[in-house]
Amino acid sequence: MIRKNIRLRKEYLFKKQKEIKDTEKKLAVKKAIEEDRAVPFELRHEEKELRHQLENDDDNTLVKRSHIDDEYEEAKYKDPKVMITTSRSPSSRLMNFQKELRLIVPNSIRVNRGAYVIKGLVKICQENDISDMIILHEHRGEPDGMIVCHLPFGPTAYFGLNNVILRHDLKERPATMSEAFPHLIFDNFQTRLGDRISDILKYIFPLPKVDSKRLMTFSNSDDYISFRHHVYEKEGEEVKLKELGPRFELKPYQISLGTVDQPNAKKEWVLRPYMNTSKKRTAL
Secondary structure (H helix, E strand, O other): OHHHHHHHHHHHHHHHHHHHHHHHHHHHHHHHHHOOOOOOHHHOOOHHHHHHHHHHOOOOOOOOOOHHHHHOHHHHOOOOOEEEEEOOOOOHHHHHHHHHHHHHOOOEEEOOOOOOOHHHHHHHHHHOOOOEEEEEEEEOOEEEEEEEEEOOOOOEEEEEEEEEEOHHHOOOOOOOOOOOOOEEEEEOOOOHHHHHHHHHHHOOOOOOOOOOOEEEEEEEEOOEEEEEEEEEEEEOOEEEEEEOOOEEEEEEEEEEOOOOOOOOOOEEEEOOHHHHOOOOOOOO
């Protein structure tokens, strides 16, 4: 099963790479025509076919697309379905965090890990039309890692978890958890990497209704993503926020172009030690 998934992912990426190269060739020919000059020398044998393709293309079909454009294409037409599980033999605190995360993510289900191996979990998700899988990890009873795997072909994002505060750990008693689809706020995700990470996170949530009063904030500061969960109430001209919890911080350290059961999948981005220096930090 793993070999089949690896082969399908490679075929998918190869097809997308070929589409990108074909688009670049057509754009080169189009530019040459617009500037009234000869087409590039290396394209002279394909000029006739490329000109014919350009005649059948418009501005929408000529836009260069990559695998990133297609990975979440179905999110435009249907809500995501998310499975949330943990590492083996989870502590009570990790299980409580799993339960609260299930309430945070609409259309999600909680699955006990039991004796399942990773490839078995991926197979279950693919057979049941699950769009994303979240795996939670811990160290000495404290949640310390989260993997977000998009199916069927990836990507998979790896995050460190820090400063996890559960709902019952908050100083003030939290309000009842709303089940409305939330509005999402992404603050300070300004780079190409930031766009990529925000896409991975936002596509595990369905589109909210306009009148939803539930807010979830992902705020980036020094490459640490702080998560906060609120509902708001309007009293006249004032808007009051009530925190629902939980709180936590995410530290991204890897994005791979494959599913979590493919350890040899191509790495799209990896946090390197030198990135932590003040001058060379890679900001989101």
